Ligand SMILES: [Fe+2]
């Protein structure tokens with residue numbers, strides 16, 4: 496389901512409409528940041544409302560905007576809309592707070608998740624691609640361990656959204672070429688808990704396995720070894736190893752991707768401390784992720 500949402504954003508033209516105008520793109524990202532940094536039960540509603548507007552605008556863009564003059568007028572309008580939304584954000588927030596506690600149809604939840612995925616893709620392409628890559632790797636590992644189908648769905652969905660909280664991390668920290676200082680690290684480390692809060696404001700209480708999904712997202716940087724529950728321990732172990740595997744096998748502004756032997760060496764070195772030993776064995780001896788090195 497979540498995969499469908501992510502793929503949809505590429506197809507429906509919203510992405511290309513926004514990519515052609517950096518002012519509108521940055522304003523939309525800022526607006527989304529405003530909304531999700533004030534997470535509450537109204538978040539889902541506000542995100543869905545903006546998604547409705549964007550889908551409508553994207554239709555107009557594809558159908559009517561042909562000449563350079565059309566484009567100038569179109570982006571003027573779009574920028575005005577986004578400016579207005581940002582300016583009135585506090586007022587909206589107050590109004591939507593009155594809707595607290597109302598349960599909403601699943602369609603709105605999917606709309607909101609879909610828009611969050613567009614938001615993170617526009618803000619930082621690497622993070623969006625990384626979340627997809629971690630989902631693929633976690634899925635492979637889940638299948639290798641013969642986890643029940645339901646657990647694989649929870650694991651893969653959590654992996655697909657695990658860094659969504661980075662929509663609130665400033666770009667200068669996300670893309671800093673050097674090492675983060677203490678204060679920057681503190682801000683960066685908030686993303687797991689932020690992601691959990693954002694998703695909690697969107698996923699209805701009635702959804703089965705909601706808590707387990709949110710717990711995985713919120714604790715994806717927490718060392719899993721103090722947990723007593725074996726199964727939870729393995730799910731967390733898989734997510735954290737898939738996360739590390741994807742990060743080590745990708746190029747980032749602050750480091751080049753590592754060669755396969757170095758990645759395997761790191762897993763072996765930290766087996767039983769940072770990484771779950773069974774997962775390390777699956778990756779290093781059985782080669783479960785051999786075909787899943789990052790594409791960037
Ligand atoms: Fe993370």
Ligand SMILES: [Fe+2]
Pocket residue numbers: 625629657658738
């Ligand atoms: Fe990550």
